[in-house]
Amino acid sequence: MKSSTRATPETLWSHLHWLVVLGEQGSYTGAAARLGVSKAAMSQHIAELERAAGVPLVRRTTRSVGLTEAGRQLVDDTRGAFERIAESFAGVCDRAGVPHGRLRVTAPVALARQQLVPRLPAFLRAYPEVRLELDLSDNLRSLTLEGLDLAIRHTAVAPDTHVAWPLCTTQSVLVANRAYLRRTGIPTTPDDLRQHDCLHYPRTQEAPAWTFEPMVPGDSPRLTVPVTGPLAANNSEALRDAALAGLGIALVPDFSAQAALQAGKLVEVLPDWRPVGTFSETIHAIRPYSAHVPRAVAVFVEWLREAFAPGFRARRNNGSPLHCD
Numbered sequence: 001m002k003s004s005t006r007a008t009p010e011t012l013w014s015h016l017h018w019l020v021v022l023g024e025q026g027s028y029t030g031a032a033a034r035l036g037v038s039k040a041a042m043s044q045h046i047a048e049l050e051r052a053a054g055v056p057l058v059r060r061t062t063r064s065v066g067l068t069e070a071g072r073q074l075v076d077d078t079r080g081a082f083e084r085i086a087e088s089f090a091g092v093c094d095r096a097g098v099p100h101g102r103l104r105v106t107a108p109v110a111l112a113r114q115q116l117v118p119r120l121p122a123f124l125r126a127y128p129e130v131r132l133e134l135d136l137s138d139n140l141r142s143l144t145l146e147g148l149d150l151a152i153r154h155t156a157v158a159p160d161t162h163v164a165w166p167l168c169t170t171q172s173v174l175v176a177n178r179a180y181l182r183r184t185g186i187p188t189t190p191d192d193l194r195q196h197d198c199l200h201y202p203r204t205q206e207a208p209a210w211t212f213e214p215m216v217p218g219d220s221p222r223l224t225v226p227v228t229g230p231l232a233a234n235n236s237e238a239l240r241d242a243a244l245a246g247l248g249i250a251l252v253p254d255f256s257a258q259a260a261l262q263a264g265k266l267v268e269v270l271p272d273w274r275p276v277g278t279f280s281e282t283i284h285a286i287r288p289y290s291a292h293v294p295r296a297v298a299v300f301v302e303w304l305r306e307a308f309a310p311g312f313r314a315r316r317n318n319g320s321p322l323h324c325d
Contacts, residue, residue, distance in 0.1 A: 026066070
């Protein structure tokens with residue numbers, strides 16, 4: 001590949017940056033979306049860069065896009081410089097003192113719908129120059145590859161390459177509706193769950209089991225009980241709704257059951273026992289490590305910490321949650 005006019009590096013800075021993004025995304029479609037340009041413009045920029053370099057930089061197949069050895073070397077040598085430029089520019093912009101710009105945040109579906117979204121109007125009114133983009137997903141996402149600024153995660157630990165701010169503690173709760181408990185009876189010990197329809201969150205291919213500790217230490221040992229039921233779902237809202245419909249007893253995070261418990265639509269089962277090991281007990285805000293934290297990210301994290309500080313433990317409705325008359 002030869003070019004009749006030799007381009008200089010100074011005329012190709014944007015082309016090099018687009019190649020870096022293409023290498024991260026692995027597709028022209030993904031890279032174009034990340035950069036906010038058309039797929040045709042993306043392809044033209046890469047073609048111009050290849051003509052200037054005189055060697056192929058991208059290996060195209062019908063299913064994927066990869067970098068050649070030359071393309072990979074170019075990306076490896078320039079990625080760090082572009083990251084430093086982005087951080088430096090963000091730092092200069094932050095000197096204006098007003099948080100602004102697009103903030104891309106990923107969060108679990110149930111936590112976002114039940115607890116985050118209802119609180120967001122207050123944040124957006126306080127910071128009108130911030131444009132918030134929410135990605136609701138229960139799957140772990142690569143923040144760097146997908147251009148996400150922050151993740152809100154129900155997790156015990158964060159990757160070593162990331163920074164995590166604890167937002168609040170959270171607990172797992174066992175819930176059912178009164179109609180189901182009137183029909184089947186109220187469990188008084190974890191072992192009684194063997195005789196009940198249990199709605200669970202599948203973690204592995206192994207037979208499901210729930211583990212409990214007594215609320216009063218020393219009363220009883222930790223117990224693990226195998227459970228079965230008509231429904232398993234990898235979304236706590238689905239389990240909560242199934243419990244509301246009377247399908248059985250569900251084990252869910254407190255943030256998912258809070259409103260239904262407060263309204264008396266669900267009651268807590270086995271309140272003297274604490275479920276452990278199914279869900280993490282801390283909610284974190286997580287972002288990839290960098291020397292500079294954009295002001296929009298910093299103020300959003302601080303706002304989250306204040307908004308979530310009380311936690312999500314529901315007050316029991318009308319006395320004992322096990323009164324099912």
